[in-house]
Amino acid sequence: MGRRNLHTREELAELALHEAAKLVDEGGVQALGMREVARRIGYTVGSLYMVFTNLDDLIVQVNERTVVQLRGSLEAAAARSREPARRLRLLCAAYLDFAQRHTQRWRMVFEHRLPAGQPAPPTYRGHTQAIFRLVAAALRDAAPARAGAPSRDTPEELAVVLWSAVHGVCMLAVTGKLGVSDTRASTRRMLDLLVDRFTSRG
Amino acid sequence: MGRRNLHTREELAELALHEAAKLVDEGGVQALGMREVARRIGYTVGSLYMVFTNLDDLIVQVNERTVVQLRGSLEAAAARSREPARRLRLLCAAYLDFAQRHTQRWRMVFEHRLPAGQPAPPTYRGHTQAIFRLVAAALRDAAPARAGAPSRDTPEELAVVLWSAVHGVCMLAVTGKLGVSDTRASTRRMLDLLVDRFTSRG
C-alpha cells in the first residue's frame, strides 16, 4: 500500500498515544510495544517511526499526558476547598485516587528510565512544579493560622518534603511492596495521619 | 565442551548473582541480560538455566540479596544509638546512604514487576517487616518521652507511614524526579525535617 492520507501526522500521533496509554493501563509498561500499538491503530511499525523517534519517545509522550492529567486532577481537588488543612487532605486523596485508577501509567511516569543521555523534556518540570506549588500554597495558607513562632522552613521546601512523602506512601501502597494490607481506606488513613503530623506544627 | 565440574551449582549461582548485581549497579536493570551474565562468568546461557528458572528468577534473587544487605545496614545504624530520636535520624541517613550508593539495585527492588502471577518470595516480607520493626521500636521508645496525651496510633502503623514517607523522599531524590536540586546534604535536611515534624507530637 502506498500513501492513504487517512490521518494527518497529528491524528496518527493522537491515535498511537491513545492506544499506547490503553495498552499500558491494561498490562503495564511490559505490554507496550511498537508492533502492538501499530497493529491496534491499523498501521505498521514503520509509520510509527514517522511520528516518534523511538519507543522511548512514545513512552515519554504518554508520560507527559499522564502528568498533565494528574495535574488537572489535583487542581480540581484543590479548588474544592479554601480551608488549607482540608485542601491538603483533598490533594492527598486526589493523588492516591489517581495512582489507584491509573496505576500502570502512573508508575511508568516515575519508573521509566531514558537511556543515559538527556533528561525528561522541560514541560515535565513545569507540571511537576505546578503540583508542588499547589501544595506549597496550601501549606502557606495553613501556616499563618498557627500563630507564634513562624517556621524557618519555607512552604516550598515543606511542600517538596511533604509531597515526596505522600508519593512514597501511595507508591508503596499501590505496588503492594508494603507487605501489609493495602486497602483503599487504610491508605487514606495513612495519608491523613501523615498530613496531620506534618502540619501539626507550623 | 561437556561437563567440567569446575563449580558446584551453588558456586555457579553465587558467581552469577554476584556478576548480575555488578551489572545492575553499572547500568541499571536494562544492562542485565542472561547472555551477558553468562559471558562474564565464563559459561553460556544454557548453564544459567540449570540454576535459575528464568531472568525474573535471577532478578528476584538479586533483589533478595539487596534487601538483606539493606536490612543489615539499617540494623547496624540502629545499633549506633539508644536515644530514639537520634536513632531515627541514623536510620534515615543509612537508608538514604544505601539508596545513593546502590541506586540501581535499590531501584530494581521496588520497580521490578514480576509477570502477573505470584508475588515476591516470602523471605522478602520477612526482611521488609524487620525493617519496619526497627522503625517501630524507635518510635515506641520515643513516644513515652512526650508525656501527656498518648497517641491513638500504634507505633507499627506510624512506622509504616513514616518509612513509606522516607522512602518516597529518597526515591524522588535519587531518581531526580523532583525537578529540584538533589544534593546529598539537602536530601538529608529534608529527611530530618520529615522526622522532626513527624515525631514532634507523640
Place this chain on the structure above:
DNA sequence: ACAGGAATTGAACACCGATCAATAAAATGC
C-alpha cells in the same frame, strides 16, 4: 575399563525495536 548419568554447549525459535528500499497514491505543474 566400562556404562550411565550429568554438566555444558551451541544452534535453534520466537519475539522485540529499529531501519530502509520499494511501492503506491496523492499533490503539483503544465
Place this chain on the structure above:
DNA sequence: GCATTTTATTGATCGGTGTTCAATTCCTGT
C-alpha cells in the same frame, strides 16, 4: 487531463533478546 514529483506506507530485514533442547563431552560409580 496527463506526466512528474513528492510523500505516506509497507514489508522485508538486521541485530538483539530470553528461552529451549538435542547433541556432546566429561565425570563418577562399579
